[in-house]
Amino acid sequence: MGERTTITTKDGSFSAYVARPQAASAPAVVVIQEIFGVNQVMRDITDGLAAQGYLAICPDLFWRIEPGIDITDQSEAEWKRAFELFNAFDVDAGVKDIAATIAEIRKDPGCSGKVGAVGFCLGGLLAFLTATRTDADAAVSYYGVGIEGRVAEAEKLARPLLLHIAEEDQFVPKEAQKVILQALKDHPNIEIHTYPGRDHAFARVGGEHYNEADARLAGGRTLQFFKKTLG
Structure with a gap:
């Protein structure tokens, strides 16, 4: 079972869901929400990372709305x-809130020092920006x-980033995918995997486009990436 914590910034305070591993000290991972808030899917992902040995935290990034x-x-x-929340959301403020979450979890006695991030959908974009704008040690973006x-922000990228791209993503058309791949595929710090035949949110358990095999494949790649980058 997870716990709730409060993160305080100069703009105000917001809550986060925290799941702790069995180890007394472990790397941390910030779980960045989809457009549905910190719901059961996000809490399950946070719990799952804790079960894999990470101190996991999922902040409420819609708190300003x-x-x-x-x-x-x-x-x-x-x-x-x-979609109303998505359209009202301030991406730049959201990245600042993620930076505050990273700073907060780094200070936690259960954190060994390194902090990664993983985001889905809107959170996939935020994970990319977390990689380019914060001091996160590694980031993973699912169908951002x-x-x-x-993509020009990748010039600032100094830490490892893993991208999962659904080739039939209704929210990231082929032209957009082409721009992303062309700009990022040769970046030394970026690893990209594409998933043929998959639509947006193929890793969302219970979702319309959920695909167990590719969700498992992407999840395995994510854990391998975190093992390599966070220790």
Whole structure:
């Protein structure tokens, strides 16, 4: 079972869900939410990372709009609300909140020092920006939406970044994928995997486009990447 913690910034305070591993000291991973808030899917991912030996934390990045958003992808009304939140969200402020989360979890007595990040959907874009704008030791982006408009930021990238791209992603069209791959494929710090036939959120358990085999493949690659980069 996870616990709740509060992170305080100069703009205000927000909550985060924390799951602890059995080890007294471990690397930390910040789990960056989709457009549905810190819901059961995100808490399960956070718990799963703790089970793999990481101190995992999932901050409520929608707190500036409305704290405590916890919705699913199972109804039309929830999708409508999710896109309202997505459109109201301030990406730059979100990255600052992730930086504050990294600083907070680094100070935790259970953190061995290194901190990674993994994000999905909106969180996939934020994971990319976490890699370029914060002192995270490593970051993983799952089907990030909007990366194609920010590829120039990769010039600032000094730490390892892993990208998972769904080749049939309805929110990241082929042209956008082409821009991302062309700009980033030769970057020394970036590893990219594409998933043929997969749509957006292929790793979201219970989602419409969930694919167990490729979710497992991407998850294995993510854990291998964290093992290599976070120790």
